[in-house]
Amino acid sequence: MEVxxxxxxxxxxxxxxxxxxxxxxxxxxxxxxxxxxxxxARSKNIDGHTPRRSGRDLQAYRAARIxxxxxxxxxxxxxxxxxxxxxxxxxxxxxxKNLQDLLYLVTPLSSxxxxxxxxxxxxxxxxxxEHINFMIKVAVQSGMDSSLALQIASLNAARYFGLKDxxxxxxxxxxNIIVLDDRENLWVKNVFKDGRMMAEDRRILVxxxxxxxxxxxxxxxxxxxxxxxxxPAVPEIDFIGIIGLIxxxxxxxxxxxxxxxxxxxxVADISRNILVMAVIEMHRTTDIMGLGFVQGFGLKSxxxxxxxxxxxxxxxxxxxxxxDLLCAAQAVICVGGWLAMVKDEKVKANLPLPIAGxxxxxxxxxxxxxxxxxxxxARQIGCPLRNPFMTLSFLCLSVIPELKLKDKxxxxxxxxxxxxxxxxxxx
Numbered sequence: 444m445e446v447x448x449x450x451x452x453x454x455x456x457x458x459x460x461x462x463x464x465x466x467x468x469x470x471x472x473x474x475x476x477x478x479x480x481x482x483x484a485r486s487k488n489i490d491g492h493t494p495r496r497s498g499r500d501l502q503a504y505r506a507a508r509i510x511x512x513x514x515x516x517x518x519x520x521x522x523x524x525x526x527x528x529x530x531x532x533x534x535x536x537x538x539x540k541n542l543q544d545l546l547y548l549v550t551p552l553s554s555x556x557x558x559x560x561x562x563x564x565x566x567x568x569x570x571x572x573e574h575i576n577f578m579i580k581v582a583v584q585s586g587m588d589s590s591l592a593l594q595i596a597s598l599n600a601a602r603y604f605g606l607k608d609x610x611x612x613x614x615x616x617x618x619n620i621i622v623l624d625d626r627e628n629l630w631v632k633n634v635f636k637d638g639r640m641m642a643e644d645r646r647i648l649v650x651x652x653x654x655x656x657x658x659x660x661x662x663x664x665x666x667x668x669x670x671x672x673x674x675p676a677v678p679e680i681d682f683i684g685i686i687g688l689i690x691x692x693x694x695x696x697x698x699x700x701x702x703x704x705x706x707x708x709x710v711a712d713i714s715r716n717i718l719v720m721a722v723i724e725m726h727r728t729t730d731i732m733g734l735g736f737v738q739g740f741g742l743k744s745x746x747x748x749x750x751x752x753x754x755x756x757x758x759x760x761x762x763x764x765x766x767d768l769l770c771a772a773q774a775v776i777c778v779g780g781w782l783a784m785v786k787d788e789k790v791k792a793n794l795p796l797p798i799a800g801x802x803x804x805x806x807x808x809x810x811x812x813x814x815x816x817x818x819x820x821a822r823q824i825g826c827p828l829r830n831p832f833m834t835l836s837f838l839c840l841s842v843i844p845e846l847k848l849k850d851k852x853x854x855x856x857x858x859x860x861x862x863x864x865x866x867x868x869x870x
Contacts, residue, residue: 444480446476446479446480446483449461449480449483449484450483453483453484453487458487459487459488459604459605459606460484460487460488460489460490460604460605461480461484461487461488461489461490462490463490463491463492463513464477464480464481464489464490464491464492464493464507464509465492465842466842467491467492467493467496467500467504467842468857468859470503470504470507470509471496471500471503471504478507481507481508481509485508487605488510488511488603488604488605489507489508489509489510490509490510490511490512490513490532491504491509491510491511491512491513491514491529492512492513492514492842493509493512493514494514494516494520494694494843494844495514495516495520495694495844497519497520497523501523501524501527502527505524505527505528505529509529510528510529510530510603511529511530511531511532511558511603512524512529512530512531512532513531513532513533513534513560513562514534514843515531515533515534515541515545516539516541516544516692516694517544518544518545518547518548521545521548522548525548525553525556529556530556530557530558530599530603531545531548531556531557531558532557532558532559532560532562533545533546533557533558533559533560533578533595534560534561534562535559535560535561535564535577535578535581536560536561536562536563536564537563537564537565537568537829537830537833538563538691538692538693538830538833538834538836538837539562539563539691539692539693539694539837540691540692542559542578542581542582543581543585546582546585546587549582549587549591549595551591554591554594554595554599555599555602557595557599558595558596558599558600558603559575559578559579559595559596559600561574561575561578563693563833563837565830565833566807567807567811567814569807570807570808573631575596576596576621576629576630576631578596579592579593579595579596579629580628580629582595583627583629589626589627589629597610598610598611617637618635618637618638619635619636619637620633620634620635621633621634621635622634622635631645632644662725662726662750662776662779662780662800663725663726663727663728664723664724664725664728664776665728665730667723667769667772667773667776668769669765669766669769671732672719672721672732672734672765672768672769673708673765674708674709674710674719674734674864675707675708675709676702676704676707676708676709676865677863677865680702680865680866681701681702682699682700682701682702682865682866683699683700683701683702683709683736683864683865683866684697684698684699684735684736684846684853684862684863684864684865684866685697685698685699685700685717685735685736685737685738685846686698686720686735686736686737686738686838686846686847686848686853687737687738687739688737688738688739688740688828688834689739690739693834693837693840693843694843694844694845695838695843695844695845695846695847696845697845697846697855698738699866700715700717700738702865703715703717709736709864709865710764711736711762711763711764713742713743713763715738716738716739716740716741717736717737717738718736718737718738718740718742718761718762718763719734719735719736719761719762719763719764719765719768720734720735720736720737720759720760720761720838720848721733721734721735721758721759721760721761721768721772721848722752722757722758722759722760722839722848722849722850723757723758723760723772723850724757724850725750725756725757725758725776725800726757731850731851732850733848733849733850733851733852733853734848734864735846735848735852735853735864736864737761737838737848739828740761740826740828740831740834740835741825741826741827741828742761742762742763742821742824742825742826743763743824743825744763744767744786744824744825745762745763745767745771745784745785745786745787745791745824746760746761746762746763746767746768746770746771746784746785747760747761747762747771747782747783747784747785747821747826747831747832747835748760748761748768748771748772748774748775748782748783748785749775749782749783749832749835749836750775750780750781750782750796750800750801751782751796751800751801751832751836752835752836752838752839753836753837753839753840754839754840754842755839755849755850756800756801757839757850758772758775758776759835759836759838759839759848760772760775761835762785766788767785767788770785770788770789771783771784771785774790774793775800778793778795779797779800780795780796780797780799780800780801781793781794781795781796781800782794782796782817782832784817784820784821784824786820786824791820792813792816792817792819792820793813793817794810794813794814794817795813817832818830818831841854841856842856843856844856844857845857846862
């Protein structure tokens with residue numbers, strides 16, 4: 444968000460703070476624009492987003508009055524942030540699962556510094572297992588007192604965000620209430636909003652607005668060619684930079700491995716679980732494309748593609764060859780947006796996303812079969828990931844360390860720099 448736009452919004456009565464400050468290098472190295480935003484928001488909550496930062500860098504970040512973080516992936520990282528007075532939003536999404544690892548830090552004395560966060564939880568999981576209350580159940584099953592877990596999920600968040608008329612069932616407070624069946628199962632029976640019952644036994648009691656579907660495709664692209672998806676080998680450099688997946692995390696490990704080459708090109712190496720990845724700009728017909736390699740998807744053949752690629756949302760595609768990438772990307776483009784799994788150059792499974800190529804216009808239950816079929820077919824070609832399309836989308840998020848692929852090139856998030864595919868080092 445630009446400074447001018449923030450200035451127009453930050454003092455609105457419904458704005459409770461500034462959401463995750465992703466530009467942590469800008470804060471740490473005193474970028475004037477980043478610091479101006481901190482100055483403008485200083486009277487309200489400022490939420491953090493600083494994965495794997497510690498020591499003086501983290502202290503500089505905290506000095507900008509940033510009060511929380513949802514990117515803790517280890518006890519050491521969370522403990523350091525808590526000691527600096529930050530609140531920890533314990534995350535349990537689909538691409539990043541940190542709940543079980545961080546529950547150890549929650550005690551009656553420290554509990555007020557914790558909240559729960561889903562941050563990228565799959566819609567089908569929300570429907571089947573529910574949302575924040577799923578995290579409450581896991582915490583209770585892990586030994587936490589249910590009253591403490593409920594406090595973290597409700598009262599703590601209300602107090603942190605300054606919602607003075609929320610968080611307590613008493614006169615003078617808003618009657619936004621959930622009624623649970625019992626303290627063991629923690630199943631939501633009723634939901635009240637402003638004193639009105641909105642849902643009962645998982646049935647919504649109020650009419651929902653119809654979705655507004657824009658006419659035409661949100662995609663603006665030129666024709667792709669096979670040649671543009673090929674990666675030239677660099678004869679004097681034998682190594683390639685690779686995005687290495689870490690199971691159940693959105694942070695990655697940067698790898699520098701010997702390249703496999705064929706006919707003057709760097710290619711995928713299925714024996715080492717190294718695949719080709721592309722991110723293709725899809726909004727302005729710029730013809731821009733980023734190419735790289737990723738290890739951990741496990742595909743033995745074919746390709747997966749998605750137009751949901753955080754945060755800019757270009758087409759992200761991963762596969763075993765340029766031809767597989769081309770077929771998968773074209774499958775997304777020709778219909779104006781869907782998740783696609785391509786096998787033998789044909790669409791084997793898909794999930795339509797007609798709203799800007801990002802959202803479905805159907806109830807999750809109407810899309811359950813499509814989602815299951817996508818994940819099943821991905822497993823059939825070797826993918827071990829529970830939600831491969833969500834993992835693929837996070838590989839484009841250039842505020843998460845350390846290597847990410849954007850539509851222009853691979854970037855080193857820590858260095859704020861472009862990394863060529865052929866590299867001698869990644870430091």
